[in-house]
Structures are given as structure tokens and as C-alpha cells.
Amino acid sequence: MSDVVSPLAPDAFPTLPPIAGVQLATHAAGIKYEGRADLFLASVAEGTVVAGTFTRSLCPSAPVDWCRRVLSDGNRTARAVVCNSGNANAFTGQAGSTAAALTAQTIADALGASPDEIFLASTGVIGETLPEEAMREGLPKLAEKLGTSSPDGWEQSAAAICTTDTYAKGAYRRIDGCAAHIVGIAKGSGMIAPDMATMLAFVFTDAAVEPGLLQRCLDKSVERSFNRITVDSDTSTSDTVLLFATGEQIDDDFTTDDDPRLPALQQALDTVLLDLAHQIVRDGEGATKFVEVTVTGAADDTAAKTIGLAIANSPLVKTAIAAEDANWGRIVMAVGKSGEAADRDKLEIWIGPEQVTAQGMVFPGYSEERATAHLQQNEVKISVDVGVGGGHAKVWTCDLTHGYIEINAGYRS
Amino acid sequence: MSDVVSPLAPDAFPTLPPIAGVQLATHAAGIKYEGRADLFLASVAEGTVVAGTFTRSLCPSAPVDWCRRVLSDGNRTARAVVCNSGNANAFTGQAGSTAAALTAQTIADALGASPDEIFLASTGVIGETLPEEAMREGLPKLAEKLGTSSPDGWEQSAAAICTTDTYAKGAYRRIDGCAAHIVGIAKGSGMIAPDMATMLAFVFTDAAVEPGLLQRCLDKSVERSFNRITVDSDTSTSDTVLLFATGEQIDDDFTTDDDPRLPALQQALDTVLLDLAHQIVRDGEGATKFVEVTVTGAADDTAAKTIGLAIANSPLVKTAIAAEDANWGRIVMAVGKSGEAADRDKLEIWIGPEQVTAQGMVFPGYSEERATAHLQQNEVKISVDVGVGGGHAKVWTCDLTHGYIEINAGYRS
Numbered sequence: 001m002s003d004v005v006s007p008l009a010p011d012a013f014p015t016l017p018p019i020a021g022v023q024l025a026t027h028a029a030g031i032k033y034e035g036r037a038d039l040f041l042a043s044v045a046e047g048t049v050v051a052g053t054f055t056r057s058l059c060p061s062a063p064v065d066w067c068r069r070v071l072s073d074g075n076r077t078a079r080a081v082v083c084n085s086g087n088a089n090a091f092t093g094q095a096g097s098t099a100a101a102l103t104a105q106t107i108a109d110a111l112g113a114s115p116d117e118i119f120l121a122s123t124g125v126i127g128e129t130l131p132e133e134a135m136r137e138g139l140p141k142l143a144e145k146l147g148t149s150s151p152d153g154w155e156q157s158a159a160a161i162c163t164t165d166t167y168a169k170g171a172y173r174r175i176d177g178c179a180a181h182i183v184g185i186a187k188g189s190g191m192i193a194p195d196m197a198t199m200l201a202f203v204f205t206d207a208a209v210e211p212g213l214l215q216r217c218l219d220k221s222v223e224r225s226f227n228r229i230t231v232d233s234d235t236s237t238s239d240t241v242l243l244f245a246t247g248e249q250i251d252d253d254f255t256t257d258d259d260p261r262l263p264a265l266q267q268a269l270d271t272v273l274l275d276l277a278h279q280i281v282r283d284g285e286g287a288t289k290f291v292e293v294t295v296t297g298a299a300d301d302t303a304a305k306t307i308g309l310a311i312a313n314s315p316l317v318k319t320a321i322a323a324e325d326a327n328w329g330r331i332v333m334a335v336g337k338s339g340e341a342a343d344r345d346k347l348e349i350w351i352g353p354e355q356v357t358a359q360g361m362v363f364p365g366y367s368e369e370r371a372t373a374h375l376q377q378n379e380v381k382i383s384v385d386v387g388v389g390g391g392h393a394k395v396w397t398c399d400l401t402h403g404y405i406e407i408n409a410g411y412r413s
Numbered sequence: 414m415s416d417v418v419s420p421l422a423p424d425a426f427p428t429l430p431p432i433a434g435v436q437l438a439t440h441a442a443g444i445k446y447e448g449r450a451d452l453f454l455a456s457v458a459e460g461t462v463v464a465g466t467f468t469r470s471l472c473p474s475a476p477v478d479w480c481r482r483v484l485s486d487g488n489r490t491a492r493a494v495v496c497n498s499g500n501a502n503a504f505t506g507q508a509g510s511t512a513a514a515l516t517a518q519t520i521a522d523a524l525g526a527s528p529d530e531i532f533l534a535s536t537g538v539i540g541e542t543l544p545e546e547a548m549r550e551g552l553p554k555l556a557e558k559l560g561t562s563s564p565d566g567w568e569q570s571a572a573a574i575c576t577t578d579t580y581a582k583g584a585y586r587r588i589d590g591c592a593a594h595i596v597g598i599a600k601g602s603g604m605i606a607p608d609m610a611t612m613l614a615f616v617f618t619d620a621a622v623e624p625g626l627l628q629r630c631l632d633k634s635v636e637r638s639f640n641r642i643t644v645d646s647d648t649s650t651s652d653t654v655l656l657f658a659t660g661e662q663i664d665d666d667f668t669t670d671d672d673p674r675l676p677a678l679q680q681a682l683d684t685v686l687l688d689l690a691h692q693i694v695r696d697g698e699g700a701t702k703f704v705e706v707t708v709t710g711a712a713d714d715t716a717a718k719t720i721g722l723a724i725a726n727s728p729l730v731k732t733a734i735a736a737e738d739a740n741w742g743r744i745v746m747a748v749g750k751s752g753e754a755a756d757r758d759k760l761e762i763w764i765g766p767e768q769v770t771a772q773g774m775v776f777p778g779y780s781e782e783r784a785t786a787h788l789q790q791n792e793v794k795i796s797v798d799v800g801v802g803g804g805h806a807k808v809w810t811c812d813l814t815h816g817y818i819e820i821n822a823g824y825r826s
Contacts, residue, residue, distance in 0.1 A: 059749030059757045091745050093758070093774035126742025127775055315728070316821055323822035329539025332504050336472030344472045345506070361506035362540055402818050408729055409736035409814070 008282035008290050008378060008398070009167045016154040016172045016183045020206040021045030021246030024153040025145035026160040029138025031131055032086025032124060037160035039142045042149075042202060043080045043111055048246045049208070050078035050119065051215040053222045055239035061090035062100040063120035064238060070116050076211035079113035081202055081242055082120060082139070083161050085187075088238050089122040089130050099130040103139060110143035121200050121240045123163055123187060149183075149204075158185040161200055164407065165189040166283055171275035176264040180207035180249045184272045188280035199226065201241045201276055207265060208247025210255040217266055218243045225273035228305065228395040229281045230312050243269075281396050286403025289321050289375075291396065294383040297348075298391035303340040307386060308395035310338035318400035321380055326371035328356045335384060346387025351375065421695035421703050421791060421811070422580045429567040429585045429596045433619040434458030434659030437566035438558035439573040442551025444544055445499025445537060450573035452555045455562075455615060456493045456524055461659045462621070463491035463532065464628040466635045468652035474503035475513040476533035477651060483529050489624035492526035494615055494655055495533060495552070496574050498600075501651050502535040502543050512543040516552060523556035534613050534653045536576055536600060562596075562617075571598040574613055577820065578602040578696055584688035589677040593620035593662045597685045601693035612639065614654045614689055620678060621660025623668040630679055631656045638686035641718065641808040642694045643725050656682075694809050699816025702734050702788075704809065707796040710761075711804030716753040720799060721808035723751035731813035734793055739784035741769045748797060759800025764788065 022044055026037035052071055054064050082103060089096050104118040111118075122130070147153060158168035169186045188199035209217070222241055247253065254265060282290055293311050298304035311317055314334040320327040331349050335342050345360035352374030355363045374380065380399075435457055439450035465484055467477050495516060502509050517531040524531075535543070560566060571581035582599045601612035622630070635654055660666065667678060695703055706724050711717035724730055727747040733740040744762050748755050758773035765787030768776045787793065793812075 055749075056752075057746070057749030058752070058755050059745050059760070088742075091742065091757070091770070091774060093772060095774070126745060127770075315817070319818055319821035322818070325822070329501075329504065332472050332539060333470070336468075336470030339469075339471070342471050344504070347472070357504070357540075359506060361504060361508070400818065401822070402815055404728070405732055405735070405813065405815050405818060408732035409738070 004166065006166045006283050006287060008287055010279065013155045013158065013168055014170050014172055015151050016170050017151070017181055018149045019181060019183050019204045019246065021048065021248030022149040022204050023146040024149050024157050025142050025147065026156045027138055027142040027145060029084070029134045031084055031134050037156065038085045039138055040083045040157050040160040041080060041107065041142050041146065042157070042204065043146055044078055044204070044244050045246045045248050046079065048078050048244050049076055049211050049214050051211070051218040051243045052119070053218060053241045059091065061088050061122060061238045062092060062096035063089055063122045064240060065097065066100045066104065066120050067240065067242070070119070073116065075116045077117060078119055078244055079111050079117040080107050080119070081244070082107050082118065083200065083202070084122050084130070084135070085161050085163050086124040087122060087128055087130050088124045088126050090126045090238055092127065092129050095129045099132065099135065103135060106139040107143060110140060119242055121238070123161060123200055123238055154183065154185060161185065161187045163187065163189070164285065169276055169279040169283070171272045171279070173268040173271045175207060175268045178207065178250055178261055178264065180205055182268045182272045184276050186276040186280060189283045189285055199239045199280060201226070201273070203241070203243045203272060205243070205245050206247070206249030207245055208250060208253040209245040209265070210253060213254055213257065214243060214245050217269055220266060221269045221273045224270055225277040228393070229277045230309060230395070230397050278396060281398050284398035285407045286401040287398030288401055289378060289380050289399040291321060291380045291382065291398060293395050293397065294381070294392070295386065296383070296392040297385035297387045297389060299341045299389045300391040301393055302391070304391040304393035305395065306340050307335055307338040307342065307384065308393050310334045311382060311384065312395050312397035315400055318397065321375060322399035322401045324372060324375040326351055326368050326375060331382065331384065335386060341388045342386035343388050348385040348387070350383040352381050417579060419579045419696050419700060421700055423692065426568045426571065426581055427583050427585055428564050429583050430564070430594055431562045432594060432596050432617045432659065434461065434661030435562040435617050436559040437562050437570050438555050438560065439569045440551055440555040440558060442497070442547045444497055444547050450569065451498045452551050453496045453570050453573040454493060454520065454555045454559065455570070455617065456559055457491055457617070457657050458659045458661050459492065461491050461657050462489055462624045462627050464624070464631040464656045465532070466631060466654045472504065474501050474535060474651045475505060475509035476502055476535045477653060478510065479513045479517065479533050480653065480655070483532070486529065488529045490530060491532055491657055492524050492530040493520050493532070494657070495520050495531065496613065496615070497535050497543070497548070498574050498576050499537040500535060500541055500543050501537050501539050503539045503651060505540065505542050508542045512545065512548065516548060519552040520556060523553060532655055534651070536574060536613055536651055567596065567598060574598065574600045576600065576602070577698070580696060582689055582692040582696070584685045584692070586681040586684045588620060588681045591620065591663055591674055591677065593618055595681050595685045597689050599689040599693060602696045602698055612652045612693060614639070614686070616654070616656045616685060618658050619660070619662030620658055621663060621666040622658040622678070623666060626667055626670065627656060627658050630682055633679060634682045634686045637683055638690040641806070642690045643722060643808070643810050691809060694811050697811035698820045699814040700811030701814055701816070702791060702793050702812040704734060704793045704795065704811060706808050706810065707794070707805070708799065709796070709805045710798040710800045710802060712754045712802045713804040714806055715804070717804040717806035718808065719753050720748055720751045720755065720797065721806050723747045724795060724797065725808050725810035728813055731810065734788060735812035735814045737785060737788040739764055739781050739788060744795065744797065748799060754801045755799035756801050761798040761800070763796040765794050
């Protein structure tokens with residue numbers, strides 16, 4: 001992790017409760033970093049159900065290939081997830097697949113499980129083979145260290161999966177109306193920093209959920225959280241979100257889409273994933289502003305999201321926000337380039353509470369001074385109504401600063 | 414124009430020959446800049462045929478609306494193009510349309526033409542109304558200054574349309590096998606800098622070309638040139654390319670697609686537009702490297718272009734090039750995110766003459782030292798073969814540096 005912590009970081013790592021049926025371990029295997037843990041293992045109770053979503057990259061990493069293959073074979077039960085930092089095991093050819101299989105086999109042997117119950121993730125440099133010796137020695141030691149999922153254990157786990165992150169990321173929510181919990185940890189700094197690749201999240205609940213239902217809940221939450229953040233528009237080879245339901249806290253399974261408790265489960269999951277997603281944006285490379293973009297009046301919700309991401313991905317909008325410059329012409333530009341229907345002559349833009357435009361031109365009472373005052377805060381809100389329909393969406397990003405160039409134009413050492 | 418000239422600028426403005434039937438004028442009207450020309454007028458002989466392509470932005474400027482309306486009314490003859498710099502006349506509501514109509518009427522009156530024969534462009538700040546007084550006083554003086562299209566006249570014209578450009582841009586080509594010429598001038602610094610909006614090109618030939626044929630030739634050349642460059646992926650409200658064919662040099666019209674002279678015309682036009690497009694990239698905001706991306710082995714040419722632009726638009730690829738860092742994992746990432754078919758296990762990447770990857774992993778003989786040596790030059794070549802078909806494309810971009818942030822995070826003053 002970086003020595004300089006993001007100015008947008010939370011005050012402290014949250015206190016995450018134990019999740020029944022989950023045990024944690026970390027270990028310093030010396031894969032790339034000196035003097036810090038770089039292996040993370042969570043074992044989960046027998047019968048744990050798993051769901052996953054992965055990068056859309058057509059050049060995915062070997063661990064992504066592994067997890068996809070296991071899930072597409074219909075295997076929806078898990079015994080563990082293991083993750084290393086410092087090496088993405090991406091674009092490593094046959095050696096990469098072999099290393100992934102070896103990792104799964106080693107952990108499966110230690111736990112008395114099948115390799116197809118072991119889920120994998122790797123994050124770090126692309127194109128370098130995983131150091132076999134370090135993995136071969138480190139993995140059994142990692143497995144020996146498994147212990148209860150304590151608050152300290154969660155924090156150490158969240159730290160072990162970091163690369164260029166400036167702080168460890170965790171989130172927690174109790175499922176309203178039942179005794180179960182959801183805990184998640186994540187890494188990511190820059191939506192995407194593919195040579196430090198990249199966004200990972202591991203989420204655990206001690207509720208019991210039927211596999212298909214668990215996957216649907218996860219897909220919905222990811223669409224509302226991780227799919228609505230951007231730092232630099234680049235997509236990694238390794239993005240992975242895994243959700244494990246141990247069922248160790250409550251016996252009464254969630255099995256159907258009309259379970260009256262389901263909205264509470266979905267809401268808790270949404271909250272945890274959105275919290276983690278926001279923490280990733282707040283750790284965006286070089287970020288000094290956390291930016292929420294709200295789009296209303298679009299043709300539909302999908303169009304609203306596209307317009308929101310056009311604004312949130314625009315280097316010109318993001319550099320203007322970095323400079324605390326109320327350069328709203330760039331927001332007009334981004335709406336125009338999104339390709340989605342927008343009525344230029346009804347377009348309304350707000351910077352924070354300040355209305356900037358109306359009816360295709362600057363709003364009569366617009367005060368650049370007030371807009372600038374809003375931009376001088378750490379938390380910036382941009383709202384746009386494009387005047388054609390009822391679609392709406394929120395997306396989140398950070399500003400684009402010299403810090404981003406500094407981090408990414410630096411050598412890989 | 415900026416005081417500091419791009420390190421990638423040509424040594425000098427080229428010597429552009431007169432084009433028969435074209436007269437030029439520039440004037441300092443004080444629209445925004447002090448002590449420099451900010452109005453440009455080219456009058457063209459009666460009977461001149463015009464073709465145009467425009468921004469795909471859904472929030473286009475008033476001059477773009479004007480030109481589109483004139484052309485879609487079926488008017489394919491022109492008498493003049495007039496352009497101001499310092500103000501984009503974009504997002505200015507009814508006042509913007511009124512200012513555009515007034516500009517066309519004033520120039521039409523001076524030339525004894527119809528307003529629908531006057532083509533318009535504006536480039537500069539978005540959202541501010543064109544200063545009526547400066548335009549009302551300046552336009553008649555501009556028209557009075559019309560004189561032959563001399564080499565000096567071309568250079569002054571190219572300078573008058575600049576905003577944040579660091580040098581004036583012109584290009585010239587004789588049409589092989591006939592006595593006619595093509596001359597073009599352009600502005601643009603940053604593919605897009607929408608508050609200094611943005612890419613304009615005015616191109617003139619003294620050949621005679623049938624209107625539909627002229628438009629088809631222009632569409633083809635734009636697709637091969639301006640549509641294949643990117644500085645920052647942002648799309649302006651004002652992009653305009655206008656091509657005028659006076660027919661004053663040769664009487665024998667180009668009228669059909671099977672005219673044996675047509676390939677020479679197309680090639681000359683391609684050359685002029687590609688030259689101007691490259692000059693815009695070389696003046697990219699903060700650029701220190703000119704980058705050519707070649708994609709082969711794609712499903713088709715369109716897929717190849719999409720992959721090329723995914724690489725050329727990636728902030729992570731562009732910051733790595735700025736740092737002269739052979740961080741090829743970022744190229745893998747960009748190919749993967751393009752959404753186009755690519756065979757990870759056949760992907761070949763070259764940095765200059767150095768082969769980096771083969772068969773889904775690093776190439777056995779790859780030398781990072783040699784790849785770095787190539788990146789230390791001003792002109793960088795990245796080649797990618799994605800191993801699925803025969804589609805190929807070239808696109809051009811520049812690196813992403815602190816200079817880009819410096820320019821775009823600065824205030825608008």
C-alpha cells in the first residue's frame with residue numbers, strides 16, 4: 001500500500017463482525033512485496049453457496065478463467081477463496097493456468113475439499129508468471145493460519161489484497177429482520193490499474209440462499225454499485241466479485257424470489273457493495289474530489305447511466321473539477337457525446353445546488369461564484385436533466401489530477 | 414495561440430499555392446483575443462460546389478445547425494465560409510441562431526449572394542453569446558479585405574482560426590494527372606477541447622466536382638483521417654469539415670464514380686486531410702509523443718478501428734508512453750476492453766520493431782531495453798495482431814502528460 005493516504009479515505013477501517021462459517025488467514029509469502037502479507041484465504045463452511053461476477057475483458061486472467069469454468073460447470077458450492085497480491089497471473093499462457101490449478105489443489109488438499117470448490121483471484125503485475133516456489137511454500141502455511149473471522153482478521157485480510165490502494169476497504173450490514181449479516185472486503189485504486197490489476201471484492205453472509213437466487217441478488221447489486229463507478233474508464237483483466245452464503249447463522253433458506261425477507265437481503269447487499277464501490281472511488285489514483293453525477297429526464301434508466309458515465313469519464317470534466325473550475329460547457333459537451341437522446345434546448349445542469357443552465361442556455365440567475373464554492377468542497381455533486389423522458393441514474397467518479405499522471409506515468413517498480 | 418510551441422510541430426508552415434476562385438481575408442474584430450486576427454473569410458467563385466461533415470454531438474453549436482440546415486435543404490453551392498475564433502456560439506439558445514443568421518446575411522450582402530450560400534463556423538468558449546457589436550462592425554471590414562489566396566493569405570487564415578493551438582496548420586497536394594490542387598487549413602489542439610471548441614478544417618480545390626461525388630469523396634477521406642485520431646476521446650460541439658470545389662482551374666467536371674481521374678482526386682484529398690489530422694494530434698494538449706497504432710488480424714476493418722481506438726484512448730496506455738515505460742500489460746488490457754473479438758492466446762504485440770508477446774504470453778526473445786529505446790523517440794509505433802481475421806486499421810494519438818492536466822485544469826481566462 002502507498003504511504004500517502006487518499007484525502008478522501010474514511011477515518012478508520014470499520015469494525016466488521018465475525019461471519020458464522022467463515023475463517024480467515026493471511027500470510028507474507030514474498031510474491032512481490034517485502035514485509036507485508038500478500039496471500040489471503042477465507043475458508044467457508046461445507047455447503048456454502050457461491051455467486052460471482054467477472055470482468056468483461058476478452059483477455060481475462062487465469063484466476064478469472066478458473067472461476068468462470070467452475071461456475072459454468074454448475075458447481076455452486078464453495079469451500080474457500082484464495083487471493084494473492086503483487087501478481088495478476090494474467091497473460092501468462094499455459095503457465096498461468098497451471099499455477100491456478102496448483103493453487104486450487106494445494107488449498108483443496110489442506111481443507112479436504114475438491115479443487116472445484118476453491119475460488120481464485122490474483123492482483124498485481126500483468127504478464128509475469130506467479131513465482132512457483134513462493135506459492136508452493138506459502139499456501140500450506142497460509143492454510144495452517146486459518147482462524148475465526150474476527151474484526152482484526154477482516155482488516156488484515158483487506159490489507160493483504162491491496163496493491164496501490166492507499167487504505168484497506170471493508171463494509172458491513174446486518175440484514176434487517178433476521179439474525180444474518182453481510183461483510184465485504186474490496187481492493188481497487190483507480191477503477192482500473194491493470195498492471196496492478198485491479199478491482200476485487202469478496203463478500204460473505206451467514207444467511208442461507210439458494211444458488212440461483214444468490215446469483216440474481218449479486219447481479220442486481222453489482223449493477224447498482226461496481227458497474228456505476230469509474231476512475232479512468234479502463235477495464236481490467238481481473239475484476240472479480242464473489243459472494244459466499246454460508247447459511248451458518250440462520251437455517252431458514254432464502255429460496256424464492258417472492259420470499260418476504262428478500263428485499264431486506266437485497267438492500268443489505270446493495271448497501272455493502274455500494275459502500276465498497278464508493279471506497280474504491282475515494283481511493284482513485286490521484287483523487288482529491290469524490291463526484292456524484294445524477295442524470296434525470298433520460299429516455300430510460302440505461303440511457304441515463306450512459307450519459308452519467310460519459311460525464312464521469314470525460315477527462316475534460318474531471319480536470320475542470322480538479323481545478324474547482326465551474327466550466328459547465330464541458331458538461332454540455334459530455335452529454336452531447338454520449339450518443340443518448342437529450343434535448344439541447346431543455347437541458348438543465350446543476351453544480352451542487354446551483355442551477356447553471358435552462359432552455360438551451362445559461363440560467364438567468366446563475367452565479368459562477370456559488371458554483372465554484374460548491375466545487376471547492378471534497379464532495380461534488382453534478383446533476384443533469386436531459387429533458388426527454390423519465391430515465392434516471394446515479395454514477396460516481398473522482399477528479400483527474402497531476403497525481404493520476406504521477407502514479408501511472410511512473411515506472412512499475 | 415500559445416507561446417510555447419508543441420515539440421512535435423512541423424518546422425514551418427507549408428507554402429500553400431493559390432487556389433483559383435478562392436479569395437481570403439482575416440480581421441481582428443476583438444471578439445475575445447487582443448491584438449490578433451479572429452475572423453476568417455474565404456469567398457469562392459460562383460458555382461462552387463460544397464460538401465461537409467459535422468460533429469456527432471447531440472448538442473451542436475449554432476453554426477453547425479446552420480450548415481446542416483443549408484445542406485439538408487439541398488443547397489450544394491457556396492459563395493463563402495466565415496469563421497470566428499474565441500467564441501463557439503454553442504449552447505447560446507435563440508441568441509445563437511440569430512447571431513448565425515446575422516453573420517450569414519452580412520457576408521451575403523457584401524458578396525451579392527444568398528445567405529444560404531454562406532457557410533459558418535465558430536470556435537472558442539461555449540455558452541457565451543457572440544458579441545453583436547464586434548461582429549456587426551467586424552464582418553463588413555473583413556469582406557472589404559478579400560484578396561487572392563496567396564501563401565501569406567493561407568498562413569494568416571490558418572492562424573486566425575486558432576484557439577489553444579500552438580501552431581497554424583495547413584496542407585497541400587496537387588491532383589496527379591490534372592492541373593488542379595487541393596489546399597486545406599485546420600485548427601484543433603486536443604482532439605477536443607470543447608470550451609475552446611475545437612476541430613475545424615476548410616479545404617479548397619480548383620477542380621470541378623459534382624455535388625454528390627464531392628460529398629462521397631469527403632466522407633471517405635474523413636473516415637480515413639479525422640475519424641482516426643484522438644487526443645482525449647472527448648467530442649466537441651463544433652467539429653466541422655467543409656470542402657469547396659471551385660472548378661476554376663479545370664473545366665472538365667468530375668461527375669461519376671467511374672471517372673478514371675477519381676482515384677487521383679481521392680488520393681490527394683486523403684493526403685491533405687490525413688496531413689491536417691496528424692498535425693492536430695501533434696498539437697495535442699501536452700503531447701510529447703506522436704503515436705501510431707496499427708491493428709491487424711481483427712474480425713473486420715471496423716473491429717480493427719475500435720480496438721485501435723481502445724488502445725489510443727486508454728489513459729493508462731497514454732501515461733505509460735509519456736513515461737517511456739514499456740508497460741505492455743496495459744495494451745493487453747485495452748485490447749481486452751474493446752469488446753471486439755481477439756484471441757488472447759494468439760495476441761501479438763510489437764513496440765516499434767520489438768515483438769513483445771506471442772501465443773498469450775511474453776515473447777521469448779523480448780528485450781524491454783530495446784522496447785524502451787523505441788519509446789524514447791518522439792514517434793512511437795504500437796502494433797497489435799489479434800489473431801482472428803483479416804481486418805486492419807491505423808489510428809493516431811499522442812501521449813497523456815502533466816501538460817494535459819496543466820492546460821485543462823487551468824481556468825478559462
